[in-house]
Amino acid sequence: MLTIDPAQLPTHFQSKEAEEKWCRIWDDWQIYHYDATRPREETFVVDTPPPTVSGSLHIGHVFSYTQTDIIVRYQRMRGRNIFYPMGWDDNGLPTERRVQNYFHVRCDLRTPYEPGLQLDAASSKDLKETPPRNVSRQNFIELCLQLTREDEKAFTALWKRLGLSVDWRQEYSTIDDHCRRLAQYSFIDLYKKGHVYSVEAPTMWDVDFQTAVAQAEVEDRELPGMLHNVRFGIEGSDQHFTIATTRPELLPACVGVTAHPNDERYKSLFGKKAITPLFFAPVPIFPSELADPEKGTGILMVCTFGDANDVVWWRQNQLPLRQTLGRNGRFDQVTYGQDGWESLKPAAANAAYQQLVGKTVKTAQKLVVEMLRDASGAATGNEPPLAAEPRPIQHAVKFFEKGDRPLEFISTKQWFVRLLDKKNSLIDAGERIAWHPDFMRVRYRNWTENLQQDWCISRQRFFGVPFPLWYPLDGDGKPDFSQHLLANIEDLPVDPASAAPRGYKENQRGVPNGFVAESDVFDTWFTSSLTPQICSQWQVDEDMHSRLFPTDLRPQSHEIIRTWAFYTVVKSLLHENNIPWLQATISGWILDPDRKKMSKSKGNVMTPMHLLDEYGSDGVRYWAASARLGVDTAFDEQVLKVGKRLVTKLLNAGKFVLSQTGTPAPISSELDIAFMHKLREFVARVTQLNENFEYATGLKEINGFFWNNFTDSLIELVKGRAKDETLDARQRGSAITALRRGLSVFLRLFAPVVPYITEEVWSWAFAEETGIKSIHRAPWPGDADFTDIPGDATSDVFDLAVNCWAAINKYKAQGGVTSGRPIEKLSLAANSATAEKARTAMADVMAAARARSYTIAKQDTMAEGEFEVLEATFADAQ
RNA sequence: GGGCGAUUAGCUCAGCUGGUUAGAGCGCCUGCCUUACAAGCAGGAGGUCCACGGUUCGAGUCCGUGAUCGCCCACCA
Numbered sequence: 024m025l026t027i028d029p030a031q032l033p034t035h036f037q038s039k040e041a042e043e044k045w046c047r048i049w050d051d052w053q054i055y056h057y058d059a060t061r062p063r064e065e066t067f068v069v070d071t072p073p074p075t076v077s078g079s080l081h082i083g084h085v086f087s088y089t090q091t092d093i094i095v096r097y098q099r100m101r102g103r104n105i106f107y108p109m110g111w112d113d114n115g116l117p118t119e120r121r122v123q124n125y126f127h128v129r130c131d132l133r134t135p136y137e138p139g140l141q142l143d144a145a146s147s148k149d150l151k152e153t154p155p156r157n158v159s160r161q162n163f164i165e166l167c168l169q170l171t172r173e174d175e176k177a178f179t180a181l182w183k184r185l186g187l188s189v190d191w192r193q194e195y196s197t198i199d200d201h202c203r204r205l206a207q208y209s210f211i212d213l214y215k216k217g218h219v220y221s222v223e224a225p226t227m228w229d230v231d232f233q234t235a236v237a238q239a240e241v242e243d244r245e246l247p248g249m250l251h252n253v254r255f256g257i258e259g260s261d262q263h264f265t266i267a268t269t270r271p272e273l274l275p276a277c278v279g280v281t282a283h284p285n286d287e288r289y290k291s292l293f294g295k296k297a298i299t300p301l302f303f304a305p306v307p308i309f310p311s312e313l314a315d316p317e318k319g320t321g322i323l324m325v326c327t328f329g330d331a332n333d334v335v336w337w338r339q340n341q342l343p344l345r346q347t348l349g350r351n352g353r354f355d356q357v358t359y360g361q362d363g364w365e366s367l368k369p370a371a372a373n374a375a376y377q378q379l380v381g382k383t384v385k386t387a388q389k390l391v392v393e394m395l396r397d398a399s400g401a402a403t404g405n406e407p408p409l410a411a412e413p414r415p416i417q418h419a420v421k422f423f424e425k426g427d428r429p430l431e432f433i434s435t436k437q438w439f440v441r442l443l444d445k446k447n448s449l450i451d452a453g454e455r456i457a458w459h460p461d462f463m464r465v466r467y468r469n470w471t472e473n474l475q476q477d478w479c480i481s482r483q484r485f486f487g488v489p490f491p492l493w494y495p496l497d498g499d500g501k502p503d504f505s506q507h508l509l510a511n512i513e514d515l516p517v518d519p520a521s522a523a524p525r526g527y528k529e530n531q532r533g534v535p536n537g538f539v540a541e542s543d544v545f546d547t548w549f550t551s552s553l554t555p556q557i558c559s560q561w562q563v564d565e566d567m568h569s570r571l572f573p574t575d576l577r578p579q580s581h582e583i584i585r586t587w588a589f590y591t592v593v594k595s596l597l598h599e600n601n602i603p604w605l606q607a608t609i610s611g612w613i614l615d616p617d618r619k620k621m622s623k624s625k626g627n628v629m630t631p632m633h634l635l636d637e638y639g640s641d642g643v644r645y646w647a648a649s650a651r652l653g654v655d656t657a658f659d660e661q662v663l664k665v666g667k668r669l670v671t672k673l674l675n676a677g678k679f680v681l682s683q684t685g686t687p688a689p690i691s692s693e694l695d696i697a698f699m700h701k702l703r704e705f706v707a708r709v710t711q712l713n714e715n716f717e718y719a720t721g722l723k724e725i726n727g728f729f730w731n732n733f734t735d736s737l738i739e740l741v742k743g744r745a746k747d748e749t750l751d752a753r754q755r756g757s758a759i760t761a762l763r764r765g766l767s768v769f770l771r772l773f774a775p776v777v778p779y780i781t782e783e784v785w786s787w788a789f790a791e792e793t794g795i796k797s798i799h800r801a802p803w804p805g806d807a808d809f810t811d812i813p814g815d816a817t818s819d820v821f822d823l824a825v826n827c828w829a830a831i832n833k834y835k836a837q838g839g840v841t842s843g844r845p846i847e848k849l850s851l852a853a854n855s856a857t858a859e860k861a862r863t864a865m866a867d868v869m870a871a872a873r874a875r876s877y878t879i880a881k882q883d884t885m886a887e888g889e890f891e892v893l894e895a896t897f898a899d900a901q
Numbered sequence: 902g903g904g905c906g907a908u909u910a911g912c913u914c915a916g917c918u919g920g921u922u923a924g925a926g927c928g929c930c931u932g933c934c935u936u937a938c939a940a941g942c943a944g945g946a947g948g949u950c951c952a953c954g955g956u957u958c959g960a961g962u963c964c965g966u967g968a969u970c971g972c973c974c975a976c977c978a
Contacts, residue, residue: 029937034938035940243976243977248977250978266978268978269977269978270978281978314978315978318976318977318978319978320978321978322978323978324978325978329977329978330977330978331977332977332978418976418977418978419976419977420977421977460906462905462906463905465904465905466904466972466973466974469903469904469905469973469974470973470974473903473904473973473974473975475975581972581973582972582973585973585974612972614971616913618970618971620971620972649913649914649926650914651914651915653906654906654907655906655907655971655972656913656914657912657913657914658913659913659914659927661912661913661926661927661928662913662926662927664927665926665927667940668940668941670940671938671940671941672937672938672940674937674938675937675938675940675941676937676938677937678937678938679937679938680937682937719914719915720915723914723915723925723926726925726926727925727926734937734938735942735943738937739942742936742937746936829943832942832943832944833943833944835932835944836931836932836933836944836945837944839931839932840932840933841932841933841935841943842932842933842935842942842943842944843933843935843942843943844933844935873935
């Protein structure tokens, strides 16, 4: 047996040094490596979320990734072969912007690729005084990799220090060749299966980023607006009616007017034509169930396009497209009087419209309102079309979640994945996944049930994964968008901007009867929804894929159930007719102490570094482990303190137990036996909690049991016996074994949460004794730790001993006597059954209480298990 | 307007299928340098479980209604 000399050990755990040391050793020992030779049943696969590589990690990342790591470490100790990869999401707008600024470049599809291009960070002088350098998309991607690699190093260092037990050989980034290849393969596969289509259609459009956005990227913002009542004329009459609108600037794009079919006020108008003010366009008045008589004036104008309802009306009534708003959010040149732009007074209409050309929505609105104040714009009669002063209202407006101006519906050519016909199978797939906590499945289901649009996967950005696609040009050099020249799978990843489709030469690019590249890139979710396929080497190594897919666990946060989780289910269903993971664990958010979500815009985010320095990784992990899955938790530094104290306690308990020099013997004392049975039962309960992902409850219980029953009770009660050289070797040896066995069990119970201190203490003796050099490869405690424990599993002698000792402590405390003061004579009382049961442990209790002699009066009126001190004669303190 | 979650001690949170007197940690109060640990030990105070109804022998727990907070969705004239 190995014993340690406590004098050789520091009084406090030097967490920073220990973290550095163990990180290095764990790497050397390769204890987190996945073993590809072991069978699927023994494997536990994690579909790790790839964090966005821009800026720095914050405390919320630490929180959720630690929770996953605790689950993983538990599974590893249960003997599972862990596949735990790490990815980096460096695909998308944040990276694009950073690369542009950092290197002072712009991605330009016409610029030829420069092999081996290396650029340095731009100086601030360059940024101000010189125009950005144009680089090809290939080069842009290389620069992106170059820049993000630096960040990834910093992220990796933090993850390692935090103790994430990731297999760092399984690393990927969403812009690397492998991911781009798979994303493009995914598109081709979906294309061949008929799940994607392209169409020219009104799409939600961000006028600043100048790209289409998907439903999932849209958020509502409550904004003040103005409600305008505007008089419209009626064709062939001098009557008018008044519509209400918040978007008068879209008046030139008005193509119809509608009201509810049962609305008596307007029934007579249906079938007639309305005349718009200012532009004098005759437009049909039709009934629609979608019109709400309670809102505004009950009758409204239909424009191309003010909102999603306009799109519906436009389609249903086959109205003309009057696209006044350009892709840049400014009014385009149009001419009234031409086909599709009918006007009773084209000259007046054009004069009015001319004022709007090139203006933004905001400016145009002011101008239109001014024009509406003038009676000359009236469609009929001679009152100003503006029927009343605009009224301020609050209303929700759709925004791109990263955008600054409201979304517009603009008709553009986009690619979609057809989803609306697959709602039922998508809902069904969600039901086959075990969600933790379970109510998160409802969020998935609600989103899927309420899906309104197919998935728009094309983005009009330069940087991202390009569509592996070209279009042929006709004899006039015009692209035929109905013909799709797909890349060959062997050629992936491909950049159609720099490579030619098979059967064509590069010099046919852009010339008649040649080809033109699709310039769009994929929505970033199109790539990240493939993480299970990316990690499992789908389409690269089918044997590996079959061993790793579906994954066992998908950890993520709840706000991206509708995006990442949903789209991942979509991909797995459409590609492999399977669910992507068996279980999903949804972590909550970290809220600031005022219970507000931490976010960059609020400026209340916390970075983890100083916390790691102050409380150690173990302390920070303890805090993260204290929160249950799915529960938003207010940040509380107190819990970090508790974690740090646990680390110290483990250090000291380890020191004490492992420095006892007595020779271990089989556990034979009744107190020790009873403790071991209690511990065995406890381990079974905690194991069950961990199986259900209830690690937080488990930790709380482990902590309580360790503190109350082990350090404050067992150690104190057997301490005297363990040190007493005059005792029978069996009794003393039993104490030594109980202490060491208990310590070993607790170290392993704590190991998933506090990997550093447990490894440290484990290394002092148990590593060599067991031949298991890292605790993180040691078996999770279980019946095997107790097979040699004899005796009665139902004995409560341990609890009785604790009660008795507590009664003595209480007596001392109430008498104002220090608990360490020796007692010469102690007179106790208990009922006879209790006294008899506790008999075998009384020597230990008296040693702990420092009582030299005792008597116990049988009082059968007392409750079972209780002790009372009748009298104590204190010895003179020495 | 619909859905999901939350509301328990000063603070952060547990309380599973209803069952003695509602728990933990932190904080607070009182003792104590006691031979692993003062980053500790012993003892203690502190709660109309959001409100009102209901079911039940019994409700923090189940059912209604309402309030407050958070998130998701819908509405956007």
